[in-house]
Amino acid sequence: MAHAFRVFFLFAAVDAIIAVGLWLPKLLDIATGDVAGVPLAVWHRDELLFGMMPAVLAGFVLTALPRWTRRPPVTPTTLMALAVLWVAGRVAHALPGESLHAQAWAPGVAAVFVMTLALVTARQVLASRAWRESKIVLLLAGFAVAAGFASLHPGGATKETAMRLGLASVLGLVVVLGGRIAPALTAAWLKARGESPPDPRRRWIETTAALAVAAALCAWVIAPKAGVTAVASACAFIVQTERLARWQGWRVSDSASILALHAAYGWIPVGFALHAAAIVWPSFVSEAAAVHAWALGAIGLMSIAVMASMIRRHSHTPFVFSALTSASLFCAAIAVPARTVAEVASNGRTFWLLLSATSWIAAFLLFLLAFRDPLLRRATWREV
Known part of the structure; x- marks a missing residue:
């Protein structure tokens, strides 16, 4: 079976290019600042947080889970379902919708996607008793809750709080995962050089x-x-x-x-x-x-x-x-x-x-x- 990173890293890179690429016409004064009826600054922020980042996390976590838990990788059916769910979220975010109700669909789908990823991770962690990875589950759940609040309250101060919670959850994941990867690869590199x-x-x-x-x-x-x-x-x-x-x-x-x-x-x-x-x-x-x-x-x-x-x-x-x-x-x-x-x-x-x-x-x-x-x-x- 193909590793999850093949699907989701490709999704993440393409989404990152589109989310920022739409800024160029505005910066060059050749287009307006709206996307799908939403101000570009808001659309661009939401796309990176609820589109690119879940894809990066899914590719990394689902690929790393077998090594963390010593259990089989997720099934092709699960991987396909998650991929379809991610694409559905991006389609929802691209469709025109000036009303707050329409703007709630994309973060809502992102919430389901990330919570599903958290549940898949939790199941593997519980089955293997790999308690060290419980932090990953909790932070993924926090990210999903943030997306859920952004969906339930698509306008006003509540959404801004939800966006901060989402970014904070992702930063927490960077602190945990980056704090493992960077020193581990540094040590491996130095050992390979005899240092x-x-x-x-x-x-x-x-x-x-x-x-x-x-x-x-x-x-x-x-x-x-x-x-x-x-x-x-x-x-x-x-x-x-x-x-x-x-x-x-x-x-x-x-x-x-x-x-x-x-x-x-x-x-x-x-x-x-x-x-x-x-x-x-x-x-x-x-x-x-x-x-x-x-x-x-x-x-x-x-x-x-x-x-x-x-x-x-x-x-x-x-x-x-x-x-x-x-x-x-x-x-x-x-x-x-x-x-x-x-x-x-x-x-x-x-x-x-x-x-x-x-x-x-x-x-x-x-x-x-x-x-x-x-x-x-x-x-x-x-x-x-």
Whole structure:
């Protein structure tokens, strides 16, 4: 049976290109700012959060589950049902619908999709007693709840809270999964070169980092402009920076793919720092700067790096150099600071937005080109 990543990583990359690509006509002043009767800024945000991200998560989690739980992979029927459900959500989001009722369909389908993914994961975790993966189940369930609230309350402050909950749940997954993948691949790379890997596992650091992130994200979801949220974000910035430094990412500078994992994770503490600054100095830094640091950096760049890593793992070429993959990661890395600068620059906002959008699109196009064979199941890549 084909691995789940073949279907969902392809979906995720195509969706990422479309969601951002629709910005280009507006930035070039050759089209209006609405998609399917919805303001482009809202449609674009919802598409990335409820379209691209569920696809990335489904591809990664369903492929990794057999290794985590020592149980068989999901059946072809389950995989097909999830794929059809994901496509249905994207179709619902593309259909014209100016009413709030019509706008509720896409997040509603996303809620069903992510909750189904959470239930499939929970079933495997319970059957194998792989309690370590319970965090993944809880965060997926939180993401599904966020999509559900966005569907039930498609307008107003409740939807904004739901969107923050959805992004916070995905960030939590990045902290958990990225916190495993980046140090593990760093250690493997260094061992392959005959070097001693770092020992990043300090229980107090891991516990403190988890608590700090949980507190800061909960505060952001509930009271994004409160003073206590600024303090929580500042604490999360400090502890997450310390956690990242213990992985010694500078030692893998020769591997673009592994270095990108460290760079992507680095946008998590940067986002917390920007959010704390946005509360203290709102005239200088906007909350949108923090949101885009998390969305494009921690999530977007991490998605490409993790997808590339998983595909290479299953092709038995984990550390082989690829110019296309390196170029993809480089473009994704450019998109993040360019989008962040656009939120704080007093002049040239359109230039920075265009640079960010074109870099993002180029990153995913290059990703598709680099991994066209495994994603399209050509014979040059054998099944594993």
